[in-house]
Amino acid sequence: DAMVIQNPRYQVTQFGKPVTLSCSQTLNHNVMYWYQQKSSQAPKLLFHYYDKDFNNEADTPDNFQSRRPNTSFCFLDIRSPGLGDAAMYLCATTRGPGYGYTFGSGTRLTVV
Amino acid sequence: QQQVKQSPQSLIVQKGGISIINCAYENTAFDYFPWYQQFPGKGPALLIAIRPDVSEKKEGRFTISFNKSAKQFSLHIMDSQPGDSATYFCAARRWGEETSGSRLTFGEGTQLTVNP
Numbered sequence A: 001d002a003m004v005i006q007n008p009r010y011q012v013t014q015f016g017k018p019v020t021l022s023c024s025q026t027l028n029h030n031v032m033y034w035y036q037q038k039s040s041q042a043p044k045l046l047f048h049y050y051d052k053d054f055n056n057e058a059d060t061p062d063n064f065q066s067r068r069p070n071t072s073f074c075f076l077d078i079r080s081p082g083l084g085d086a087a088m089y090l091c092a093t094t095r096g097p098g099y100g101y102t103f104g105s106g107t108r109l110t111v112v
Numbered sequence B: 001q002q003q004v005k006q007s008p009q010s011l012i013v014q015k016g017g018i019s020i021i022n023c024a025y026e027n028t029a030f031d032y033f034p035w036y037q038q039f040p041g042k043g044p045a046l047l048i049a050i051r052p053d054v055s056e057k058k059e060g061r062f063t064i065s066f067n068k069s070a071k072q073f074s075l076h077i078m079d080s081q082p083g084d085s086a087t088y089f090c091a092a093r094r095w096g097e098e099t100s101g102s103r104l105t106f107g108e109g110t111q112l113t114v115n116p
Helices: none
Strands: A004-007 A010-013 A019-025 A031-037 A044-050 A053-056 A064-067 A073-078 A087-094 A107-111 B004-007 B010-014 B019-025 B033-038 B045-050 B056-059 B062-067 B072-077 B086-092 B110-115
Touching: A004 A087, A010 A019, A019 A031, A019 A087, A019 A107, A031 A073, A044 A064, A073 A087, B004 B086, B010 B019, B019 B033, B019 B086, B019 B110, B033 B062, B045 B056, B045 B062, B045 B072, B072 B086
Parallel strands: A010 A107, B010 B110
Antiparallel strands: A004 A019, A019 A073, A031 A044, A031 A087, A044 A053, A064 A073, A087 A107, B004 B019, B019 B072, B033 B045, B033 B086, B056 B062, B062 B072, B086 B110
16 A cells, blocks of 8 residues: 655656646655655755644755645645756655654656 | 765675675764665665664564664675665664754665675
C-alpha cells in the first residue's frame, strides 16, 4: 500500500515555465518535508511543515515555494525553473517527535 | 557545513562478503542515527536506526555499531547479496524535538555493488 505518493514520477518542463509537483500521504502525519536530490548526492532539505507551520531552509532559493492546503497534501512550486533545478524531488513525512521518516518515490524533474 | 561524513564513496563486495560503511558526526546534540537504502529511481527507505544509549543494533543481516565517544557509527551488511546493491545514506537527527533545527542531516552516500 502506497503511503507517500508523489506525482508525477517524471516531469519535463521548459526553462522558465512554472511547474508544480505534488505529494500526498495516507499516514495522517503532521510533518512533511521536501528534499532536492541531484545525481550521486545526498538529499538536500528545501523546506518542511510542522502541521501548518512552514519552515524554509536558509539556502532554499526564492524560486521554490510550497503549499500545504491540508494534512494529506503538499505541493512544491518552482516559479521559473532553470537547468540547475533538474533533480529528483523527494517528499517525506513523519508523525512527529520520536518517529522516523517515510519517503515517497520521488519526482524526476527535467528542464529543457 | 557538513555535519555527517560518510565513507567510502563507493564499495564493491563479493557475494557472501561483509559490507562496511562508516559515518562520523560532529554535532553532539544528535541522538538518532538512521541508515537509508536507496535504489535507482526510488526514494530512500529506512533500513535500520539506532539511538546512542546502545552500542549495537542488529536486524537480520544488517547491524549498526555505534561509538558515542568517537562520534562514529557504521553499517555492517553480513552475507552481502547482489540485491543489496544500492546507495546507502547514513543520517543524524535530534530525536524527540521537531523544531526547525532537528531535520535529518544526511551523509554523502555510499554506492554499494555486490558482485555475484
